[in-house]
Amino acid sequence: MAQQVIQLDQEKLSCSICLDLLKDPVTIPCGHNYCMDCIKNYWDENETHSCPQCRETFIPRPVLVKNTMFADLVEDLKKAGLPAASSDHAFTGPGDVACDFCSGRKRKASKSCLVCMASYCEQHLQPHYNVAPLKKHKLIEATSKLQDNICTHHDEVMKIFCHTDQQCICYRCLMDEHKDHVTVLASAERADKQKNLEGNRHKIKYRIQNRERDVNVLKKELEAISLSADKALMESEGMFKDLISLIEKKTSEVKQKIRSKQKTEQTRVKELQEKLEQEISELRRKDTELEQLSQTEDHIHFLNNFSSLSHLNKYTDLPSTNGHTLQYFQGVTTAVLQARNKMKDLLSDEWTKILVAVNKVDVLLPQEEPTTRGEFLKYSCGITVGPETKTKPFSLYGHQSYGNNPENSHVQSNEVLNGPCYWEVKLTGIATVGVAKKYDSYSRSSDKRGLGSDYESWALKYSHGSYQFRHGNISTSLSGPKSSTVGVYLDRRAGILSFYSITETMNLLHRVQTTFTKPLYAGFWLPDSSSNSLELSCLLSCLPSLTANGNWMPLPEPGSVGGFFLLKFHLTNLL
Missing domain, CATH: 2.60.120.920 (SPRY domain)
Known part of the structure; x- marks a missing residue:
């Protein structure tokens, strides 16, 4: 029970600016308490003298007097021993969004306000939960890109989307250079483009399905090329043995050309396969980016990034295959058989036919589609x-x-x-x-x-x-x-x-x-x-x-x- 009391006192005796126990505590007219140096620095940095928690403004600047009762309580709390700091009050690290209201060492912000255009840690965020006017503000996950929501010409929050110029604008822009343009609320434009985003995701998933099937087809083609080439080699070598002395050299040449053609065709297919697999990876990455974009609550961030992320690269055309499984090099076998049955003095003429048959092997045939x-x-x-x-x-x-x-x-x-x-x-x-x-x-x-x-x-x-x-x-x-x-x-x-x-x-x-x-x-x-x-x-x-x-x-x-x-x-x- 004693520990719970100490913990409660610590929360009450903490400064909402530095988030540490009060040092030289002072009470301002609205009743809130701060370290004397913290509230002085806060008022020195701002044009108005207001309370960081309730926003009440004081004119003239209040005279600060040390609250001795709070100072004594803080000392008693220190003597009793302090529990570990709450993880909610963690300081900022690499990649964290800092609280705009912390002075000195910044705490990690938990929310950003699209009305105040500022980020708050859990302690400084409390007024947005407790003060009636602040409860209406739009809070989103802490972001370091709030400045993107500010108009560079008028330094005001952009809440309008201009269809004519395809850009986000503020209300002053609407009354000035965009006054005759077609405009809508940014939230309404976001809702419309959200539908297009889902459509793009469906297209990506459809492309992924098609490309995965295409990759499987190409894998089968690779296997078929090897099997067909091996079959042609075996049959060709068997027939060439009948003409050992005369065609040993020719046998070696045929083998070299078939292997060369096999390697060429397999290289083409593998390059296309790698390209399709790369396209699948790119589509998956694009889908992930679109999913992340679809979940952001910041309309301006969504609209600024929608065009670049929703653009899809040109769809890779897949050339057709000839579909003759195990038959790619069949022409070679046929030509060799014809050559064996010819007279030896005609071998030189038949040799030309063999080379032509090898060169005709083309797994991926180009297809020209009509245009008119x-x-x-x-x-x-x-x-x-x-x-x-x-x-x-x-x-x-x-x-x-x-x-x-x-x-x-x-x-x-x-x-x-x-x-x-x-x-x-x-x-x-x-x-x-x-x-x-x-x-x-x-x-x-x-x-x-x-x-x-x-x-x-x-x-x-x-x-x-x-x-x-x-x-x-x-x-x-x-x-x-x-x-x-x-x-x-x-x-x-x-x-x-x-x-x-x-x-x-x-x-x-x-x-x-x-x-x-x-x-x-x-x-x-x-x-x-x-x-x-x-x-x-x-x-x-x-x-x-x-x-x-x-x-x-x-x-x-x-x-x-x-x-x-x-x-x-x-x-x-x-x-």
């Missing part, structure tokens, strides 16, 4: 939908009608899309287009079976002029010129799927670069409303005269569906 609509239309593919696609809730005008089945609301093409292939759709209201593996049926009541809800379907959702990309049940908002006509380009072998908004030009909305492991089919979806429709423009026979201008052709008369028409299939939900 005319180039895309060269890859127009015939897409049809039939009863086997389970399209009960849709009516396909000009081609075929289907009955009403309330359990299904999706349609898939009959044809497997290998590519390169291209098709266009004209959308009204709300509609979704994309590609997916073959499904036996869809259930509109279960979102798990919708286009883009798993990792084996990719979809673009159109909703009254806005776009969203969906894959793995993750939706990402897309920006681009508004158009109801959307183009879809797929090159399954190259692992490319692109969606375009078609105006006077081809405007890329989103591109997927991955490895498609299963056969893909075109997919379409409409919600249950008669205001939603989808027109599929599909070239049944790629005549140059029909694809050159890319115009929408009128529907043929019933019964005239045949070889050379650019058809529009109009899908409308009957529910």
Whole structure:
């Protein structure tokens, strides 16, 4: 009990400026107690003579007289022995934010006030908890960047965000050079950009998932290159033994060239793998920075750093692979076999073929994607939908009608899309287009079976002029010129799927670069409303005269569906 009394007395007899026991204690008119030197220095450093705790101002400056009763109590407390100092009153160390109100040796600040624009230790922070006007102040975790919240022109706190100049300003700026600009409260702008930040984090996570899958594919390619090269070496050396005296030198040369090519290709793949792994690390770091930024309570710090942190570097394009597992050097084996069966006097001619076969090994094949609509239309593919696609809730005008089945609301093409292939759709209201593996049926009541809800379907959702990309049940908002006509380009072998908004030009909305492991089919979806429709423009026979201008052709008369028409299939939900 005695120890508790001593501890209580120590707290009461401590100076709130230096946080130590009172030295030559004095009591100022408001009733608070301080060391005589501490309060004198505090008043000397400030224009007004106020209490550091309650902020009461005294005019004129009070005459200070030593409080002998408090001095005696302090002496008694010292004789009784002092307990260890509280960890809350720890002094500042490297990286700590110092209390702005401590004189002499600074204590570590626990909070910063966005109204006072100052940082406080636990002792000096008490008025913000006890004094009514100070309770309304905005407190955040102690920060050394409070000065960033001050306008450099007017030396006032910035609480406004100027959309016109994309910068934070104070109220005086608002009345001066920014008076005709579009402005909002910084807190409101922070809330809006916070939503964009979360969207960027979703994009980063999506990129990480894709890149991790790409790295796994490249690891398999490395193994396949080695196995294929070893297999080619074994077979080639076996055949060259039949021509020992004549082709020993040639055998050595083939071995050297295969190994050289193997090393070259493996080096290329390893460099790309390292680049992707570096990109993954960078994306993880960026995600961590964005997470930290999203958690800061300082709006100005958030806005000042949002633009630089939310910027994403260009997405690394992954060249396609030829996909012939264990077959990279098969051409070498074939060429050697042909050479063995030739006459010896023709060996010099066949040797050229062997070198050509080695040089043709190229694991990562460059892929050139079309750029103009005319180039895309060269890859127009015939897409049809039939009863086997389970399209009960849709009516396909000009081609075929289907009955009403309330359990299904999706349609898939009959044809497997290998590519390169291209098709266009004209959308009204709300509609979704994309590609997916073959499904036996869809259930509109279960979102798990919708286009883009798993990792084996990719979809673009159109909703009254806005776009969203969906894959793995993750939706990402897309920006681009508004158009109801959307183009879809797929090159399954190259692992490319692109969606375009078609105006006077081809405007890329989103591109997927991955490895498609299963056969893909075109997919379409409409919600249950008669205001939603989808027109599929599909070239049944790629005549140059029909694809050159890319115009929408009128529907043929019933019964005239045949070889050379650019058809529009109009899908409308009957529910």
